[in-house]
Amino acid sequence: xxxxxxxxxxxxxxxxxxxxxxxxxxxxxxxxxxxxxxxxxxxxxxxxxxxxxxxxxxxxxxxxxxxxxxxxxxxxxxxxxxxxxxxxxxxxxxxxxxxxxxxxxxxxxxxxxxxxxxxxxxxxxxxxxxxxxxxxxxxxxxxxxxxxxxxxxxxxxxxxxxxxxxxxxxxxxxxxxxxxxxxxxxxxxxxxxxxxxxxxxxxxxxxxxxxxxxxxxxxxxxxxxxxxxxxxxxxxxxxxxxxxxxxxxxxxxxxxxxxxxxxxxxxxxxxxxxxxxxxxxxxxxxxxxxxxxxxxxxxxxxxxxxxxxxxxxxxxxxxxxxxxxxxxxxxxxxxxxxxxxxxxxxxxxxxxxxxxxxxxxxxxxxxxxxxxxxxxxxxxxxxxxxxxxxxxxxxxx
Numbered sequence: 451x452x453x454x455x456x457x458x459x460x461x462x463x464x465x466x467x468x469x470x471x472x473x474x475x476x477x478x479x480x481x482x483x484x485x486x487x488x489x490x491x492x493x494x495x496x497x498x499x500x501x502x503x504x505x506x507x508x509x510x511x512x513x514x515x516x517x518x519x520x521x522x523x524x525x526x527x528x529x530x531x532x533x534x535x536x537x538x539x540x541x542x543x544x545x546x547x548x549x550x551x552x553x554x555x556x557x558x559x560x561x562x563x564x565x566x567x568x569x570x571x572x573x574x575x576x577x578x579x580x581x582x583x584x585x586x587x588x589x590x591x592x593x594x595x596x597x598x599x600x601x602x603x604x605x606x607x608x609x610x611x612x613x614x615x616x617x618x619x620x621x622x623x624x625x626x627x628x629x630x631x632x633x634x635x636x637x638x639x640x641x642x643x644x645x646x647x648x649x650x651x652x653x654x655x656x657x658x659x660x661x662x663x664x665x666x667x668x669x670x671x672x673x674x675x676x677x678x679x680x681x682x683x684x685x686x687x688x689x690x691x692x693x694x695x696x697x698x699x700x701x702x703x704x705x706x707x708x709x710x711x712x713x714x715x716x717x718x719x720x721x722x723x724x725x726x727x728x729x730x731x732x733x734x735x736x737x738x739x740x741x742x743x744x745x746x747x748x749x750x751x752x753x754x755x756x757x758x759x760x761x762x763x764x765x766x767x768x769x770x771x772x773x774x775x776x777x778x779x780x781x782x783x784x785x786x787x788x789x790x791x792x793x794x795x796x797x798x799x800x801x802x803x804x805x806x807x808x809x810x811x812x813x814x815x816x817x818x819x820x821x822x823x824x825x826x827x828x829x830x831x832x833x834x835x836x837x838x839x840x841x842x843x844x845x846x847x
Contacts, residue, residue, distance in 0.1 A: 456582070456583065456585075457583075459582065460579050460582065460583065461579060463575055463576060464575050464810060464811065464814035465486060465488055465575055465810050465814070468486035468798070468808050468809075468810050469484065469486045469487050469488075469808075471802070471808065472484035472486055472487075472802075472808040475806070475808075480806060481806055482802075482806040482807070482808060483806065483807050483808070483827075483831050483834050483835045483838065484807075484808040484827070484831075485807065485808060485809050485810075485822075485823040485824050485825075485827065485831075485835055486808045486809060486810045486822075486824060487824055487826055487827075488624065488692075488773075488824060488826070489686070489687075489690075489692040489826060490687065490690040490692070490742060490746075490772070490826050491826050491827050491828065492690040492738075492742050492745075493690060494689060494690050494691050494694070494727075495689065495690070495731075495734075495735070495738040497730055497734050497735055498689060498691065498727050498730045498731045498734070499727070500730075501726055501727045501729065501730035501734075502723050502724070502726060502727040502730075504726070505722070505723045505726035505727070506723060510722055510723065510726055511722055511723065512722060513718065513719055513722070514719040514720075514722050514725060515719060516710060516713050516714035516718050516719050517543070517544045517545060517546075517706070517709070517710035517713060517714070517719075518543065518544065518545025518546075518698070518719065518720060518725060519545075519722075519725050520540055521725075521726075521729050522543075522545050522696075522698075522725045522728050522729055523540040523543040523545065524540060525728065525729045525732040525733050526538075526543050526545070526698050526700070526732065527539065527540065527542075527543065528732070528733065529732045530681075530700060534667045534669070534670060535670055536667065536669055536670060536676070536681075536700070538700045539703075541703045541706060541707075542700050542701060542702065542703055542706050543698055543699070543700055543706065544698065544699045544701075544706050544709045544710050544713065545696065545697075545698045545720055545725065545728075546696075546697050546698065546699070546713060546717075546720055547695045547696075547697070547717055547720045547721070548684060548686065548695040548696065548697045549652070549654045549682055549683065549684035549686065549697030549698075550576065550697065551695075551697055551713075551717070551720075552682045552683075552684065552697040552698060552699045553576075553577075553580055553650070553652065553682055553697075554580055554583065554584070555699065555709040555712060555713060556650050556680045556682060556699055556701070556705075556709065557580055557581060557583075557584040557586065557616070557650070558584050558709075558712060559680075559705050559708040559709050559712070560615055560616055560648050560680075560705070561581070561584045561585060561586040561615055561616070562585070562615075563585040563586075564585070564586075564587060564613060565585075565586045565587065565613055565614075565615040565616075566586065566587045566588075566589050566611060566613045566614045566615060567581045567586050567587070567588055567589065567614075567615060567616045567617070567618060567650075568589050568591055568606060568609050568610070568614060568616070568617040568618070568647075569581070569588050569589065569590055569591065569617075569618050570591050570593060570600070570601040570606070570617075570618070570619070570620075571590045571591065571592050571593065571815065571816035571817070572593075572599055572623070572625055572626055572775065572812065572815040572816045572817045572820070573590070573618075573620065573623075573625075573815060573816055574620060574623075574624045574625065574652075574815070575814045575815060577618055577620075578590070586615070587613070589609050589614070590816060591605050591606055591609050592605075592816060592817075593605070595766060595775070595777060595820070598628055598766070599623065599626035599628045599766075599775065600623075600628055600630060600631075600634065603634065603637040603638065603641065606638060606641065607641060610641070610645055610647070614645065614647055615647065615648060616647060616648040616649070616650055617638065617642065617647060617648075617649055617650070618650045618652060619635070619638065619649060619650070619651050619652065619668060620652040621635070621651065621652070621653060621656070621665065621666075621668070622655040622656070622658065622659060622665065622768075622769055622770030622771045623655075623771065624654075624655065624771055624773060625773050625775060625810070625812070625815045625822040626768060626773065626775050627750075627768025627769060627770055627771040627772070627773045627774065627775075628768060628769050628770075629659060629663065629665060629666075629769035629770055630666070630668075631666075632666045635666060635668045635671070636671060638668070639668055639671045639672075639675045642675070642678060643674055643675060643678065646678075647678070648678050648679070648680065649668060649669075649675070649678055649679040649680070650679075650680050650682060651667065651668050651669060651679055651680065651681045651682065652682045653665070653667060653681060653682065653683050654682065654683055654684055654686065654687050654697075655687055655770055655771040655772075656683065656688075656770075657687070657688040657739055657743065658687060658688070658743055658746060658770050658771055658772060659769060659770035660743070660746070660747040660750060660769065660770060661747075661769070663769060663770075665770065667681065669681050669700075677702050679701070680699055680700070680701040680705060681699065681700040681701070682697065682698075682699055683697065683698060683699075683700075684696055684697030684698060685697075685728050685731050685732070687771075688731075688739055689731045689738075689739065690742065691724075691727070691728075691731065694721070694724040694727060694728070695720065695721060695724060696720055696721070696724050696725065696727075696728045746772050746825065746826070748829075749772075749825040749827075749829060749832060750767075750768065750772070750774070750825055752829060752832060753774055753823065753825050753832050753836070754767050754768075754774060756832075756833070756836050757774065757776060757823075757836065757839075760836070760839060760840055760843065761843070762778075762780045762781050762843045762846075763776050763777060763778060763780070763781070763839070763843070764776070764777045765777060772824055772825050772826045773822050773823065773824055773825070774822070774823045774825065775812060775817070775820040775821070775822055775823075776809075776820060776821050776822075776823055777819060777820055778791070778794065778797050778819060778820065778821060779819040781797065781843065781846060782819070784846040784847060785846065785847045786800055786804065786842075786845055786846050786847070787800070787804070791846070793811070793813060793818040793819075794811035794812040794813045794817075794818050794819065794820060794821050795811040795813050795818075797811070797821060798810065798811040798821055800842075801821075801839075801842055804842060804845065805838040805839070805841060805842045806838070807835050807838050807839065807842075809821045809822060809823050810822040810824075823835075
């Protein structure tokens, strides 16, 4: 039997695989601590859940327009105006089944076979695979911890060819938690305008920025930049709504129409009940968001301080999101139970096996000397995990 070469070449998500293994071990009663999840550990705020319940009770359970209801689109437009100083109309918005779906729509709308997409790395595991699914070619631009895990404009310029069609800017970044400076974003925007390159601005973590810093959206630079930018966002991280599966894009009307047309055939509308809940999320009380952000910042500060006090590992302070990239380069070549730590995947495998702690190998993100920890978990679990890290390192020979 023949199989699709394209689909068969796609790797599974490493982050979801780690989280799945952690949950399976936990279900078996194993005392395992998980730091792989890319989701808030808080419940969805009460007023959002109430809106969903009301939608069910009022029989709002039928098909909606494929690209989302007018109410959701208007709520998204208000969000962009109030929080980002960006003016959009309903015709510019496409509401999808999560931000991951929005990204697939965006890439599908702008790529033809062989087109190249620049992806600064370390990067989220799904970006390269999504580009491949859209018949594009991912072009990875690496940056180091010494560079703050952010690309220089020189590196990006060097990656541009006549086949370059887009660049993905994840700000704040998963997995590093770092934010692009306004200066760098302006340099990238200028490069893209001059070379007719689309900007896919993944801003799913924009509300989770710490230290009094405010995230800067690249689409605000100018109308010219806004026209070539597809802003991707959603409610999953900001409102602890990962399972509700609502993401959205804001773009010029031509692109929005293409994405809406494809979605009408691929999936039709996103969940009708979740759409009603999203209106409540975007227009309702924002205090739960601030409380969650405060807790994440406290956890970040604590994890960074403790991690940097442990011999053999280190990390830099992330600006946002809820991830820390731990440097394990000093542990490479050491041995435990007859296994040599040769890279991040071996470290993560043995750490889970020996100390029952789940972290994500940095190799999945483009750096084999780091592992990613998520601090979307309790302070108690953070300390338990770091205690076990110290015990694990002590066992290395």
